[in-house]
Structures are given as structure tokens and as C-alpha cells.
Amino acid sequence: LINCCSTCLTNCTLGNLIKKKAIHAGAACLGSVNLKGRSCLTLKDFSSDEIKKLLWVSGDLKHRIKHEKQYLPLLQGKSIAMIFEKRSTRTRMSTETGFSLLGGHPCFLTSQDIHLGVNESWSSLDSVMLSWLVYKHSTLEELDREASIPIINGLSDLYHPIQILADFLTLQEHYGSLNGLTVSWIGDGNNVLHSFMMTAAKLGVHLKVATPKGYEPDKGVTEEAHRLAKQHGTQLILTSDPMEAARDSNVLVTDTWVSMGQEEEKKKRLKDFHGYQISMQTGSVAKSDWTFLHCLPRKMEEVDDQVFYSSRSLVFSEAENRKWTIMGLIVSLLTDYTPQIPMLKF
Template sequence: MSKLVCVNNPLIKYLKTLQNQSARAFGTGAASIDSVSLKGRSCLTLKDYSSDEIKRLLWVSADLKQRIKVQNERLPLLQGKSLAMIFEKRSTRTRMSTETGFAMLGGHPCFLTSQDIHLGVNESSVDTARVLSGFCDIVLARVYSHSTLEELDKEASVPIINGLSDLYHPIQILADFLTLQEHYGSLDGLTVSWIGDGNNVLHSFMMSAAKLGVHLKIATPKGYEPEQSVIKEAQRLSIQHGTQLVLTSDPMEAAHDSNVLVTDTWVSMGQEEEKKKRLKDFHGYQITMQTGSVAKPDWTFLHCLPRKMEEVDDNVFYSSRSLVFPEAENRKWTIMGLMVSLLTDYDPKIPMLKF
């Protein structure tokens, strides 16, 4: 068992004191979130976004959901805008949420598969970025290699959104945090426990949880830990924001006293040949009611889908504790919130969320 705990030490207390002093001095809080502008930015990883910027994205997303879904308003905020959607990897939620969301806001989405665009094969990523910048206002790319996104962003003159890469999946985490904010009423002080593979979804949790005051406990089998560079940055963030970060190989240790249990596929696209070995290595990691028995009484469950039985059993997945279907729906509202924020100066109309 390996374990790293960043909590309750003098350095954290000292840094937290400095953080609070800085907040008082520079007005961090509601006023600063209200004044945040993300127009023209790209979103490759939440590592590049501050606490206030992530909160702003969640606030805009909640606002659009309230106004469009609940109040039945028509908001053509992206009228006349066009979106290029590059998909090297197939997806249900990413495609449907982005395509329908952009159209709902009055824009025109264009879906491009590897058969349509031949990214990096018949045409370089550099040339593709420059060409699409002349056609579209924004590009979402779901790719194998994160370096492809970095090349696109370097050469494009329009915002680039990471629809998933081998290193990060930021748009999934925005949906997860909006779902938890809706359910619990606030994110600050929640404990999220990841039980599974050290993958791109986990990396995005690690780059954002501390910024929202969320404690993060991670259980991965030996050899399946998160990237070391991501761990190092997550350690720094946990110290900076005064949150807890735990790394272990024991699922029950990670689940102990947690508010939220999270897992994901153990065999991602491109890892099919490793399936037999991975299922053996992840033995004991299935989330069940027994796993939840050591969590807090109000524990809930998240999974970004598609789900397989070995990752979580039906008793949890279809229980009242499962938030997976509201989580899936929120993929739409958060990608809409992100696109609106990157393309416009939209100001939310609903009261600011409690974080």
C-alpha cells in the first residue's frame, strides 16, 4: 500500500493563512467570480484554470440549464457561430451533448471523423488548425494524443476545447462538479474518492478538486497510478488550497468517510488487448454497497459511462445513490456553458451558486 496525505500540517496551515489574507486583500470571492472573463480562451486542461474561472464556468452552465430547461427560454447566444467537432475516438455523450447544445444556442456544429478529416495523416495538425480557423469560431477535438491538441491550439486563431485526450478530460469533470453542486448544495469540504484506473478523467479531477475545496482520495492498483507529473501538481494544489490528497492501493481506505465514490472504465479504447490482465489486476476494485458501507451516510456514486459490471454492480449503479444519469445530462449544460464563456461576454442571470 502506498499512501500520501497532504493535510493538517504546519505548512498547510501557514499557506491557508496566507490564502485567506490574500482573499481579504484582493477581494477573492463573489465579486471576483462575477468579473471573470474567459472569452477567447482555449480549454485543454483545467490545470490552466483558476478556482474563480472554474466556478464561473459552473455558474454559467447552471444558468443556461435553469433558463432553457426550467424556464423554457430561447437563448440564441451563438447565432451565426460555427463549431468544428473533430472525433478521432467515438463517443455518445461528447458528440450528442456538444452537437445538440451548440445547435440549441443557435450555432451550426460540423461533425468530422477520422474518415472525414485525416488529421495529421493527409494534412498536418498545423495546417488543419489554420484552415479550420478560417471556417469556424471554435473547435472541439476528441483525440488520442494530448500533443495533438497542443499543436492545434498553438496554430489556431480560435479557441480549442479538449473533448478528451489520453491525458485529460476536462469537460467530463465540469459535468461531475455541477452534478455534485446540485445534489449537495455546495462543493466546499466534500470528499471525492476515486476507485479505479489512474486515467485521464482522474487527472482532470486532480487538476481541479482542490481549487473547489474538494478533498480527493485515490485508490489505484499497483502499476496503474496517475502520471507522476500530475501527482506532483495535485500535491502542490492541495497544499495551496488546504485540502486533503490521499493516494493508496486499498479501495476501502479510499472510500472511508467519503461523500462521493467515483470510478470509470478499466479498459479504455485502445487497451482491448490488455483486457484480461487489467481485469485480473483490478480484482477487488468493483464498487458495491459494501464499499459504500464505510463512506459517509449521504454517499453518492458517479461514473462517466459507458459502464461495465466489473466496475460497479447493479445494486449501486441503479440505486438512489447513483447520480450517473443527471451527470450524463449535465455534460450538455456544462459544454454549453463552456462554449458560451469562450465565445461571448455572457453574464449569468441566476444568483451565483454556493461553492
């Protein structure tokens, strides 16, 4: 027994030393990642380490500002132009308050205030502002080609990268680690799903997707997601059966079935999405620790009250993290900031 315990103690000590060295090596690796000057149109363009660095910076800012009550004027003297083609509560509030909290000056502009490409050339704002756009994705790509400053996609018809950063920070905080989790998307094959598909595999997360027939994700995005899953050794499963997608999953996610501009399709969409509402019955086939995400605003047909207001629902933490992750993203694109907290466990 004595020999056995001594051997176990030695093994545990060696194991801990190896683990600590691996953690330090990982922190050093992420610490060397520099995103200054980059744009963020889609997380498709970011590597696994780059996404982890963004989440680490976001978690660091949240800890230092929210919990330690530190003032970090990292963006003092900088301005951001937030140009919106569609209304957005969380995107506008998280960006305005977050940018101000870091000492910068946010400028909110609507399509009535400015006409890029018509009365204003692409380059007329380029020399003075970081630009925040809500546009067709092709327009974002055109602007990024012309601009010499970082462009951030607040939401486009193809991707919603800032939402996914908030989602994964929320899951990292709740579960303590992301690697090996299974996320199930049950709903429309939209821009939020596309961003999940471009990100999950890079974080070691399995993804199961249930969409009604005719509402599948973009073909090109799907092909790239399969490639990423193969590269990173994760699963990507696409189905039209919500219960099949939910089975053995850690996280159930949905979004609006009727987005802005789709109001005329509402009656047909509600019929086509029948059976896709997330309820406790959906969760009954998931893992015992399952949680729920929704980027908001939520409607009753998408998820019932029993799930939405339950302890399994992380939607309000998720909404708060929109601010911390957009702050982390902007700081990473504009500065050489190094996180002060230990590296997050991924």
C-alpha cells in the same frame, strides 16, 4: 432571557448582513471573470474563480433553458467543428444538441472526413470554425499553438476536462455546496482522474485515490495535484486499498477499466483490478450521505447493479449535465455572457 434573545437576534442579523455582503462580493468577483477567447485543453490552466464561473454559467443556462423554457440564441451565426478520433456517445450528443440549442451550427467530422496535419494544414480550418478535438494531448497542444480560435479538449489521453465540469455541477446541485466534500476515486489512473486531480483542490474538495499497483496516475499530474492541495488546504491521498479510499467519503467514483484501444489487455486488467468493484460493501465505510458517479458507459465489473441503479447513483444527472456544462464552456469561451441566476454556492 430577554437580553439573551436580543443579543442573539442582533448577532444573527449582523451575521446575515456579513454573509450577504460576502455573497454579493463573491458574485461580483466571479462576474468580472472573462474567459472569452481562451482555449480549454485542461482545467490545470484555469483558476479556482474561473472554474466556478464556468459552473455558474452552466447552471444558469440549465435553469433558463430547461426550467424557464427560454430561447437563448447566444451562438447564432457560429459554427463548431467536432473532430473525433474515437467514438463518443455523450460527448457528441451533448455538443451537437447543446450548440444547436444555442443557435449555432455543429459540424461532425471523423478521421475519415479530414486529415489534419496531412491533407489539411492546421491553419486551413482556423479562420472559419471553433474546433472540437479528440486527439492525443500533444496534438491538441500543437493545434492550440497554431490556432487563433478557441480549442476545446473533448477528451484526450491525458485529460477529460468537460467530464469533470459535469461531475462537479452534479455534486453542487446534489449537496448544495462543494467546499469540504471528499471524493474517492476507485479505479484506473486515467484521463478522468487526472482532471479530477487538477480541479478538486481549487473547489475546496478533498480527493482520495485508490489504484492498483502499476495503474497509478501520471507522475507529473500527481506532483501538480499535491502542490494544488497544499496551496488550497485540501487533502490528497493516494493508496492501493479501495476501502481505505472509500472511508469517510461523500462521493465514490469509478470509470472503465478497459478503454478503447486496450482490448488486448482486458484479461490482465480484469485480474489486476480484482477487488475494485464498487458495491454497497464499499459504501458501508463511506459517509452516510455517500453518492456514486460514473462517466459511462458502465460495465458490471466496475460497479454492481445495487449501487448503479440505487438512489445514491447520480450517473443519469451527471450524463445530462454533460450538455449543460459543455454549453456553459462554449458560451464562456465565445461570448461575454453574464449569468442571470444568483451565484451558485461553492
